[in-house]
Amino acid sequence: MGPVLAGVLQLLALIAALALAYVPLGNYMARVYSSDKHWRVEKWIYKGIGANPNTEMRWPAYLRGVLAFSAVSVVFLYLLQRLQGHLPGSLGFKAIDPDQAFNTAASFVTNTNWQSYYGEQAMGHVVQTAGLAVQNFVSAAVGIAVAVALVRGFARSRTGELGNFWSDLVRGVTRILLPLSVVAAIVLVACGAIQNFSGIHEVGQFMGGHQQWNGGAVASQEAIKEVGTNGGGYFNANSSHPFENPTPFTNLFEIFLLLVIPFALTRTFGIMVGSLKQGYAILATMATIWVGFIALMMWTEFAHHGPALQIAGGAMEGKETRIGVGASSIFAVSTTLTSTGAVDSFHSSFTGLGGGITMLGMQLGEIAPGGTGSGLYGMLIMAIIAVFIAGLMVGRTPEYLGKKIGTREIKFAACYILITPALVLIFTAAAMALPTPGNSMTNSGAHGFSEILYAYTSAANNNGSAFAGLNADTQWFNTTLGLAMVLGRFVPMVFVLALAGSLAEQKPVPATAGTLRTEKPLFTGLLVGAILIITGLTYFPALALGPLAEGLAS
DSSP states (O other): OOHHHHHHHHHHHHHHHHHHHHHHHHHHHHHHHHOOOOOHHHHHHHHHHTOOTTOOOBHHHHHHHHHHHHHHHHHHHHHHHHTGGGSTTOTTOOOOOHHHHHHHHHHHHTTOOOOSSOHHHHOOHHIIIIIIIHHHHHHHHHHHHHHHHHHHHHHOOSOOBOOOHHHHHHHIIIIIIHHHHHHHHHHHHHTTOOOOOOOEEEEEEETTEEEEEEOOSHHHHHHHHHHTTOOOOSSTTGGGSTTTSOSHHHHHHHHHHHHHHHHHHHHHHHHHHTOHHHHHHHHHHHHHHHHHHHHHHHHHHHOOOSHHHHHHTSOOTTBOTTTHHHHHHHHHHHHHHTTOOOOSBOGGGSOHHHHHHHHHHHHTTSTTTTSTTHHHHHHHHHHHHHHHHHHHHHTOOOEETTEEOOHHHHHHHHHHHHHHHHHHHHHHHHHHHSTTGGGGBSSOHHHHHHHHHHHHHHHHTTOOOOOSSBOOOSHHHHHHHHHHHHHHHHHHHHHHHHHHHHHHHSOOOOOOTTSOOTTSHHHHHHHHHHHHHHHHHHHHHHHHHTHHHHHHHO
């Protein structure tokens, strides 16, 4: 079997698995967030944190819950790292430096999971499990909660109430993320991923020195890393490490895990707004972009030149031979079109255009299908923009899901889509203009510029993957990337929740002959075009200086 055919067959198998999970998981999540009953363990949690899960919140109160919980999480994780040397199970590792501790705390709380450290050489068992793994659960649950709040804004009328943040947060963990992660961890252990609390072992000599490996609760963290679209690896090599990703099957299984909730949330959305067709339209938009990007990535990575690459079957530099070009391409696109950031190959070693595809996937806003929750609310914001554009074409006040998109709503949507590009481009420009940050680049020219552009794109979009080659463990990058993560996560949430509150206050608008049919393929095409054009206009100059220049020169 040729490598191209193998890649296509793996893609088809992945699509089939996602299709099988779509209806049951989407239906189940809709029931989770629509139920008025609480599990006993959930009642204990509410009592412990002093929250009343039955109190409805308007958007300012919901936002205060999101920000307060996240701020406490940052402080807790920061202190846990600073005190690591005094904790049991630290494996002899010292406390994390202040700037790196801030960067890591901001990273995991914002669902980014950017890592400027070697996981197996810096973090002990307590920090990994009680700190990083816990944030993998709750940061993902926060994203789903905000998305559900926006969906309620469309579904409800004449009220500003969006549900209860604490209830949405706890249910996301106990009823969705935890059960899925337990099952996924068992599968990974059965397939060879490690799960223990062993210490550091010498396993032989490597290049004249002793090679050491430490164990850890890897399979459990790998499971929520993918299910929650987090991405932070237990080991520096991330999902290319055989302890995290032992076989080609686990590689495909992990891609399935990082995609299944974001895609299934479109059905949850359709059920909660009372129109499955609307959910299918959003799903079709996500799937079109995802499949299109995979096709482009495979083409760039298989379109090799020269006898060495022809013998290898593709551009194999930076890729695992046990995984291959096709599966690596699927993983790279899926992890950058979601907010996962896990990698099974090094994106810096992709072809120039291939590296550009990974960057563009993040720059779209990671909405195809995006992160847990963040992908859905990002796509719904783009749907509002597309409806607004269509309304301008025909001279009619735009409507979406029975709600008028007026001046207030479009301002919130416009602010949402502007904040992340502003962070990426301003921080990238500052890093390139100042003398010190440029010293962290391993490469010069277009590829060196891509290293820095990729880093801020990954941070501001809460992805967390790295282009490799950039030494990001400096005070400048730890601080500025941490700020980009925090601002890129929570400032857009302000506009999402404000928009949700504005929509919930409206009364439904009856559909007429002039209403744009947003469940039709025509709207799907309009939405895809709006996403690509808006992103292209925003990032094209920067992409032209980096991956496009490198790709055209090769």
